Amino acid sequence: MMLPVLLLLLPALSPALAWIPVEDWESGNVTASVGGLGQCICHVYLPETTFPADRVQHMQQVSKDLFLEVETQMNKMVSYEGKLEVYLRELIDLIARMDMLEIDPDNFIKLDFELLRTELREFEALVSQLKYSLNSSSPMFDSLYTEIRNMTLTVNQLETLDKSNLEVIRLEFAKLQKKLEECQKEQELIKPDIGNCNHTGIMTVSKPVVVQLDAHLSAGYQYGGWxxxxxxxxxxxxxxxxxxxxxxxxxxxxxxxxxxxxILKSAFETHNTPSGWEGTGNNYIVHGNAIYYQHNAPLRMTKLDLSTSMYEHRVIPAASHKFSYSYSEKQNLDFAADENGLWVMYASEESKGKIVLAKIDEKSFDIEEEWNTGLFMERAGNAFMACGVMYATRPVDLKTEEIYYAFDTKTKEEKDLNIRFQKYQEKYTNLHYNPTDQKLYMYNNGYYVSYSVKFDK
Known part of the structure; x- marks a missing residue:
């Protein structure tokens, strides 16, 4: 009697994947037939399961680029010029380039999966900020979150050498493209009013977007600003x-x-303050391509021109070393900038510890006008300016901060507020508003944190 013969017609497989059990084969990939001599012939077609290292490496780089591009486009959107076309083009280009990866499988660089997952989490936070900026409750954003989480799951599968391949990721990016096209349509209908102060003040502050630990990757660098x-x-x-x-x-x-x-900690320029020009405190800002910071003995404003690397200073005779913000000592001068120009805040013996708000003439680098407020400096965590109004913050609990006070330089009116927002860490040493993107920037115990500000129209 002739015994049946089993023939397996298989594509070339990587030796590392030869262990895949038969029960994991999809039934649709197995066919059987009877040969001309009565023998049983089984055909098993297995998908190509070789780990796509070259494509994963490329995906990591492109995913990082996409995350950075989203932040850039959000900034442009908030400043009237914001559009998502560049990001959409990146997505379209990504799909085309991923198709081309099938032809060129020769490149491989070890993939840092944890970094990729971090970037996806930050991408998700940026989408949340986009939703806030658009003030939209559209279910489209929820769908976008789902797509991002699907990408995260795919990365986890790739890390464990799962049988998933980059085709899944390509489809995820295609879905993201579609969702962002919908975001673009909504964005065209809703644009923030950059530079326009035709409002009654701050209404809400968004959830924090936490970028990373400081450039030294050390929790010991608790003081600073960005x-x-x-x-x-x-x-x-x-x-x-x-x-x-x-x-x-x-x-x-x-x-x-x-x-x-x-993010990559790749500075194009570093300024090390020379002997005699070292500053104290951390309430500095960059305005007009110059850094403004505090200098002691005597207490004075210091300006570093980034174009010429030249330093100059102006003494504020009334400013006192005795008064500082509650989160840190030596925060005696607080520089701020808004739609109306450059400011500095301090407390004096004459004001009995209450903040004196001063407008700086940028050309002469001198004080041109001052206002006395009713806010005790030592009770505030920090303060900032927006549209000629000084806002002060204080802690509510370990993870919550509150904008609780406002002083309007136009009307000289004071107002009690209750605008709460989240902190990433308990203490922070630098909080300032930027009028070019209507964001708050916080150096929060070593972490870079930002918030979008929404004004009451």
């Missing part, structure tokens, strides 16, 4: 600055050409 130029020179609209220290002092400033280089 953000963007509030009056950028041409060509420096995307520049970010950072200063950090383990004590409340000003020694080093780092400048980054864009958001991506900030």
């Amino acid at each position: 953000g963007k130029d509030s009056k950028p020179a041409r060509g420096y609209e995307s520049m970010y600055f950072l200063g950090d220290s383990s004590i409340p002092s000003v020694k080093n400033f780092y400048l980054y050409s864009n958001y991506e280089n900030l």
